[in-house]
Amino acid sequence: MIENKEILVTGGTGFIGSHTIVELVELGYTPIVLDNYSNSSSSIIRQISLITGKKCIFYQGDMRDKVFLKSIFTKHQLSGVIHFAAFKAVAESVEKPLHYYDNNLVALINLLGCMEEFRVNKIVFSSSCTVYGVENSLEPLTEQMSVGKPNSPYGWTKWMGEQMLADIAGKSDLRPIFLRYFNPIGAHPSGKLGELPLGPPNNVLPYITQTVAGLRKELTIFGKDYDTPDGTCVRDYIHVTDVAKAHVRALSHSFNSNFDVFNLGTGKGTSVLELVRLFEKITGKPVNYQFGPRRPGDVDALFADVSKAKKFLNWNAERTIEDAILDAWKWEQYRLENEIS
Ligand code: NAD
Numbered sequence: 001m002i003e004n005k006e007i008l009v010t011g012g013t014g015f016i017g018s019h020t021i022v023e024l025v026e027l028g029y030t031p032i033v034l035d036n037y038s039n040s041s042s043s044i045i046r047q048i049s050l051i052t053g054k055k056c057i058f059y060q061g062d063m064r065d066k067v068f069l070k071s072i073f074t075k076h077q078l079s080g081v082i083h084f085a086a087f088k089a090v091a092e093s094v095e096k097p098l099h100y101y102d103n104n105l106v107a108l109i110n111l112l113g114c115m116e117e118f119r120v121n122k123i124v125f126s127s128s129c130t131v132y133g134v135e136n137s138l139e140p141l142t143e144q145m146s147v148g149k150p151n152s153p154y155g156w157t158k159w160m161g162e163q164m165l166a167d168i169a170g171k172s173d174l175r176p177i178f179l180r181y182f183n184p185i186g187a188h189p190s191g192k193l194g195e196l197p198l199g200p201p202n203n204v205l206p207y208i209t210q211t212v213a214g215l216r217k218e219l220t221i222f223g224k225d226y227d228t229p230d231g232t233c234v235r236d237y238i239h240v241t242d243v244a245k246a247h248v249r250a251l252s253h254s255f256n257s258n259f260d261v262f263n264l265g266t267g268k269g270t271s272v273l274e275l276v277r278l279f280e281k282i283t284g285k286p287v288n289y290q291f292g293p294r295r296p297g298d299v300d301a302l303f304a305d306v307s308k309a310k311k312f313l314n315w316n317a318e319r320t321i322e323d324a325i326l327d328a329w330k331w332e333q334y335r336l337e338n339e340i341s
């Protein structure tokens with residue numbers, strides 16, 4: 001474990017960041033949280049405190065604002081950074097590429113400038129399985145595979161982020177870890193924290209929970225002619241709490257090279273239709289859905305080989321897809337009852 005326990009968590013009020021903060025606090029770290037609320041809201045800070053019993057140190061601002069970012073590094077003795085802040089909607093990035101390159105890359109460049117100036121060398125970077133550039137994985141994707149051509153501007157921002165970090169690591173003491181997430185879903189098992197999309201959700205499980213809760217008319221399943229057993233896309237869905245725990249493990253990783261990379265998934269693929277059926281079975285609630293055209297940027301099937309994270313981070317997914325569905329549904333009901341938005 002590292003000595004100084006102040007860890008900057010960028011994008012900390014977002015879906016994965018907020019769950020990671022809970023895990024950090026539980027293990028005695030002091031998260032310094034930064035977000036501009038472009039895709040989250042202040043209610044999340046309250047929910048984190050409700051679970052941890054501790055007040056969070058929080059700064060509202062945009063990472064593209066260098067002065068704002070530097071002021072945080074000046075105030076705190078940071079020993080590491082977990083960098084979540086980014087725009088993440090694949091289809092939106094196809095529509096608005098500049099918006100994505102500007103936000104995701106400028107934020108990272110500013111962050112790396114501050115880290116260099118203040119000699120902070122540890123960074124955990126939120127990457128994505130999209131960097132493999134694979135359209136249809138018949139075999140699980142391994143970290144040994146070379147990265148490919150991502151099929152969206154969003155994916156390229158993750159690809160470029162990794163490249164930038166690797167180049168700098170080769171020339172300095174920076175030691176980055178790339179965590180390539182597959183599909184994080186679910187909510188905190190207490191049901192008091194979860195995904196809080198602003199506007200209609202882009203991701204499938206929150207769309208399902210909002211549809212069943214009566215907030216959306218119906219789920220559209222994007223495409224039924226993919227090269228998969230039931231024609232709908234296959235993804236490797238992983239509980240967000242498991243994803244969060246991996247970040248804390250990554251902070252105390254011992255490096256044998258300038259940088260390291262790990263897949264975070266379960267190793268099992270589930271189709272969109274299977275996810276809908278599982279939701280109905282677990283909650284006893286019918287999901288109103290229809291089929292629609294394919295969504296730009298989507299690929300057939302992706303799932304992870306997770307043996308490297310098991311071996312070197314001593315981490316593996318402990319919760320099931322059923323746990324994730326149940327927790328997400330618990331959260332949807334809790335947030336409606338408590339008018340959290
Ligand atoms: P999220 O949108 O819930 O959280 C991201 C947070 O970053 C938001 O709270 C947003 O307000 C903030 N943010 C964005 N740009 C900012 C900026 N310039 N300055 C300050 N704050 C900013 O997303 P998430 O699901 O928690 O994802 C976290 C990270 O993981 C992202 O980098 C995303 O690309 C990556 N990722 C997510 C998934 C997924 O399925 N959720 C999969 C692979 C990778």
Ligand code: UFG
Pocket residue numbers: 088090128129130154155182183202203204205207219220221222223232233234235272295298302
């Ligand atoms: N889907 C629907 N209807 C919806 C929403 C999604 O059918 O309303 C489908 C999508 O077409 C896809 C599957 O559900 O087949 C999963 O979609 P998500 O949007 O939940 O997740 P993605 O796999 O598209 O995206 C995730 C992350 C990205 C990452 C990408 C890599 O959110 O950050 O995985 O494939 F880049």
